[in-house]
Amino acid sequence: MTGAFYNRTRRSSSIPRALIRRGRVLELPVYYLLRLSDLAREGIEHSGSHRFADHIYRSAPSGRGAIGRWLDARLLGLPAVRSVRFRYAAARDELASFLVGRLQHDPDQPLDVLSVPCGIPRELADAAALVRGQIGDLPSSVRFHGFDLDPAVLDEARHFAEQHGLRPFETHQGDALDRSAYSGRFDFITCTGLAEFLDDDQLARLYGIFFDVLNPGGLLMTSGMRRRRLSDYLLRLAEIGTYYRGPADLERLIAPRPFREVRTRPDDLGIQTILTATK
Secondary structure (H helix, E strand, C coil): CCHHHHCCCCCCCCHHHHHHHCCCHHHHHHHHHHCCEHHHHHHHHHCCCHHHHHHHHHCCCCECHHHHHHHHHHHHCCHHHHHHHHHHHHHHHHHHHHHHHHHHHCCCCCEEEEECCCCCCHHHHHHHHHHHHHHCCCCCCEEEEEEECCHHHHHHHHHHHHHCCCCCEEEEECCCCCHHHCCCCEEEEEECCCHHHCCHHHHHHHHHHHHHHEEEEEEEEEEEECCCHHHHHHHHHCCCCCCCCCHHHHHHHHCCCCCCEEEEEECCCCCEEEEEEEC
C-alpha cells in the first residue's frame, strides 16, 4: 500500500505553514502548546502511529516539563481517548476468554492468533498473561502472529514480544488489503484502530479477507468509533484523517460475509463499538 497505510495520514510538510496559509493563525498557539504533550506530539509528527496508540493503551502521562505532563494527562482523560483504551482492553479480554475456553476443551489443539496491524502487540501479551494466571503456561501449540506493513514496526513488535514472554511470535509484512500477503489460517483475529483509516469499500474488502483466512469456528474482533467534537478537532489539526462509524455501519459492511454470528457492543461512553464475528 501507499505510505498512508503506515498510519501516517499527514499531507502538509509543515502544519504551522498550512495553518497560516488557511488563515487559521489563532490556532498556532494551540498547536505549539499541544506539542509539549508526548501523545499530541506523536500524533502530529506521525499521525495515528503504533506509538500513538500504545501511549493511550499504557495511559502513563509524559511530556516536556511539568506543563507537558499535565497536558498529556488531560488528553489521556478525554472521553474519546478513554474509549480507544477500551478497545485495547476489549481485545485483551476477548482473546483471553477465547483461549481459555478452547484450551480447557482441548489443551493440545493448535491455535493461531493474528493481530492486524499489530503495532506493539500489547493486547496479545497481556491476554497471554491473563491466560497464564487462570490455567498456567500456554502450550507451544498456541502461536501468535503480528501483521504490519512497516518492517520497522515489526522489529519493535518482535522485541516487545521477546521482552514480555510472548512466544512463539511470528511476524508477517504486507498490505492488510492484499489477500496474497496472508499465509496460513487463523483461529482468532484482532484488528483495532485500522477501520478509522479505511473507506467503506476498503473496510468491506478487509472483512472479506478476514473471513477467508479464519478457520471454521474462528473469531474476528474489530472496532469502529463515533465522532466527538473536541477529539475530532484535535485529529484534524494533526491532519489525522478519520472515518467514523457506529454499530449499524459496521454490521452493514460485514453483512455480505456469511459469518455464523455477529455481535456489536458500544463502550460505556457510546463512542467505541466492538464487533465480534464467529465464522
